Amino acid sequence: MKRTFFLLVLLMGISGLSFGQVDVQVVNKPVELLNSANEDIENGNYTDAVQKLLAAIRLEPNIRDMYMSLNTACSHTNQTSILKQYLIKAKAIFEEDDEICYYLGNIYQNEGNYTKAIAEYTLAIQYAQKNGEDFDLVYAYYQNRASCYLKINEYSKSIPDFTYALKLNPDNGATYANRGIAYYKTGKRTEACKDWKKAQSLGVQSAGVYVKRYCR
Secondary structure, eight states: EEEEEEOOOOOOTTTOOETTTHHHHHHHHHHHHHHHHHHHHHTTOOHHHHHHHHHHHHTTTTTTHHHHHHHHHHHHOOOHHHHHHHHHHHHHTTTTTTHHHHHHHHHHHHHOOHHHHHHHHHHHHHHHHHHOOOOHHHHHHHHHHHHHHHTTTTTHHHHHHHHHHHHHHHTTTHHHHHHHHHHHHTTTTHHHHHHHHHHHHOOOOHHHHHHHHHHH
């Protein structure tokens, strides 16, 4: 997704002063919490960051950066149930957001719910085609969907996704290794061995095992 970056700044005002019907301190508080949480993340204080971000979202649920930071913090604290709940909420607020669908897909994949994971990655891919594929995570949308297809033995479906992922990120050894498995499972041994050798050259040690076993 094409991103528009902006600096979150605090509204300036005298303590306790209201502008019209808006209390400046109330408006500032979610942003203060977000900025503080981001500092916690930078310092490795992920548990504190999660609590601040949840408080910030309760005060103001329409700031996208809060959910992105929550994804980072929860990923380090293994609070996936909380993260899933809030990503579902974010998906409803920020329509056609490919990155949010991708993170939600990752949760479902880690849970072993490959059908739901594939559905979320498919949405991420569709939205990225509209929003622009210059975002550096887009290759992973295809790669992760392909990995889910592998898990449910849909090998033929995985190959085009692995191939497109390599178009976007051509030096990813894991993608070559996994596409090699898909090729082998669909009877394309020559293509499989070529991919495994490429993966091995990119430092994927497990690919060397496949080369020795299947590519003599």
